[in-house]
Amino acid sequence: MAYVITTGCAGVKDAACTQVCPIECIHDAGDQLVIHPDECIDCGACAAACPVGAIFQDSDVPAGHAASTARNREFFL
Ligand code: SF4
Numbered sequence: 001m002a003y004v005i006t007t008g009c010a011g012v013k014d015a016a017c018t019q020v021c022p023i024e025c026i027h028d029a030g031d032q033l034v035i036h037p038d039e040c041i042d043c044g045a046c047a048a049a050c051p052v053g054a055i056f057q058d059s060d061v062p063a064g065h066a067a068s069t070a071r072n073r074e075f076f077l
């Protein structure tokens, strides 16, 4: 399990999530931030801190944002 940042982050990128992540597994991918899927410890702190609700547990990513799960993973390949 891991959390995923969706496209709602683009244009905001206030880094509130990076300030609360205990293991610093959130990185800047350019247009938005992304979460390392293998390092995330599934604590949920980032999702609670995001002002636009752009972060979801991978099992709860809305259907319209399904591509974001791959986007987060592919950044770290
Ligand atoms: S769920 Fe926790 S460990 Fe995973 S990215 Fe968010 S703050 Fe970091």
Ligand code: SF4
Binding pocket: 005, 008, 009, 010, 012, 013, 014, 015, 016, 017, 018, 033, 049, 050, 051, 052, 053, 054, 055
């Ligand atoms: S808190 Fe939300 S909007 Fe801010 S950088 Fe993180 S994912 Fe993007």
